[in-house]
Amino acid sequence: MSVTPSPLTASSSALSHAALTVRLRAAGCVFAEDEADLLLATARTPGELAAMAERRALGLPLEHVLGWAEFRGLRIEVDPGVFVPRRRTEFLIDRATTLAAPDAVVVDLCCGSGALGAALVSSLGRAELYAADLDPAAVACARRNVAGLGGRVFEGDLYAPLPASLRGRVGILLANVPYVPTSEVAFLPPEARDHEAQLALDGGSDGLDVLRRVTAEAAHWLAPGGHLLFETSEQQAGLAADIVAGDGLVPRIETCEDLYATVITGTRPN
Structure with missing residues (x-):
């Protein structure tokens, strides 16, 4: 999965990515490394990243945390509670x-x-x-x-x-x-x-x-x-x-x- 780094991603250390991956994996996320990439690429500030990671670790769908889902090459906005396209x-x-x-x-x-x-x-x-x-x-x-x-x-x-x-x-x-x-x-x-x-x-x-x-x-x-x-x-x-x-x-x-x-x-x- 390829993700274009955001300024937050570019300024974050490998340890930060590793720590995020460990946290997501501990929460049961099968594709923890890919999800860490997406969270880092989407979050605009360290505080927002921490909040997103917490929501994901609590079991919210990744798409609801990110605010979007990829579907047939499109970025589809997905609000909390709305069905996520499969x-x-x-x-x-x-x-x-x-x-x-x-x-x-x-x-x-x-x-x-x-x-x-x-x-x-x-x-x-x-x-x-x-x-x-x-x-x-x-x-x-x-x-x-x-x-x-x-x-x-x-x-x-x-x-x-x-x-x-x-x-x-x-x-x-x-x-x-x-x-x-x-x-x-x-x-x-x-x-x-x-x-x-x-x-x-x-x-x-x-x-x-x-x-x-x-x-x-x-x-x-x-x-x-x-x-x-x-x-x-x-x-x-x-x-x-x-x-x-x-x-x-x-x-x-x-x-x-x-x-x-x-x-x-x-x-x-x-």
Whole structure:
């Protein structure tokens, strides 16, 4: 991992870096040396570095400590409590990029930080971007992340806050819905379980409750030939594909072994 040194990094001794690495490793950080590099490169003063190191040692996600996460080559701002974009989800954006038409209308539901919409539009070069989330903290964060791309972010439940004029026009519908079954949320890593919004993690009894609500209306919002894309676990993929088909979309399951990612695409027939 390459990090451009900040003035703080350049003036810090090797011992300071070593001490920080030791502290992070003692706190259970697997990639302690890389995290020390990032903290040193981000902190502007020794006092800020000490505070950041303390927060990380207490178990806060690295991205919340830094204030940003890297996602598909972009630096995405991530506020405390907001869902941190996972690297595996880059596979979803890879698939969406291959399917999107020029000047696509893109909607990012359950947008969290807005990372998915921002990454897709950045890849396409040109697109009309809309996003929505129920969490006010996520909405505030997403607005900053998509502002430079001309995106608009709405606060509300799934499709409810979106402009009605989008019905039947959406070419790519990204829906990074929660898919962890309620009974399994307690077994998530503490960084997610204790520091990210519950509504971004809990997918209901079988993990697919929110997905059912998304697919139930998807065909009304998608343009003919438009695509809904979402991530799920390998174990849930068969049932999720059946749900997609039951709501009038043609499902396709794709996996990426390198990223341990499973993506389902539901296409509205022409």
